[in-house]
Amino acid sequence: MAEIRYCVLPVNTFTLKLNFADITGRDPKGWSCTGVLYNNIFYETTSDLRTAWEKPDFVRNTKALDGEFGASSRRGDDLPYEEMPVPASVATAQRYAVDRANNYVSWMDFTFYLGFDRDNGLRFHNLKYKNERIIYELGMFSMLDLKSKHTHLF
Numbered sequence: 001m002a003e004i005r006y007c008v009l010p011v012n013t014f015t016l017k018l019n020f021a022d023i024t025g026r027d028p029k030g031w032s033c034t035g036v037l038y039n040n041i042f043y044e045t046t047s048d049l050r051t052a053w054e055k056p057d058f059v060r061n062t063k064a065l066d067g068e069f070g071a072s073s074r075r076g077d078d079l080p081y082e083e084m085p086v087p088a089s090v091a092t093a094q095r096y097a098v099d100r101a102n103n104y105v106s107w108m109d110f111t112f113y114l115g116f117d118r119d120n121g122l123r124f125h126n127l128k129y130k131n132e133r134i135i136y137e138l139g140m141f142s143m144l145d146l147k148s149k150h151t152h153l154f
């Protein structure tokens with residue numbers, strides 16, 4: 001029987017390593033590439049990268065080759081108790097309740113309604129703690145607004 005191996009080898013590593021892009025807004029026509037990082041050298045534009053690529057002294061990354069370093073299969077002897085099932089806690093009572101008809105959840109001292117739509121994803125409404133509202137509406141779109149600002153991370 002053949003051994004099953006799971007490969008964590010990066011694919012196509014001889015191409016661009018990291019693109020910097022401005023993708024603010026929903027219209028792809030307004031998106032732009034703000035730079036390319038290749039072989040630890042930052043190029044302001046893709047034209048700069050192409051110009052450097054065509055020079056004879058340009059150092060190209062080699063294609064990654066498969067090896068044992070990229071496998072996640074077991075090596076060596078089994079550890080003690082390796083074949084035993086993992087410990088599991090046994091709950092004596094549920095700590096939550098779900099009303100599927102109204103998309104209502106209560107969990108410990110928290111209560112909230114769930115909502116979902118295509119544009120904004122999962123949203124929480126009327127989030128309360130000990131029956132006191134702490135958030136009226138919370139969703140990924142609230143966080144995306146903060147993350148979509150043009151900031152430099154490096």
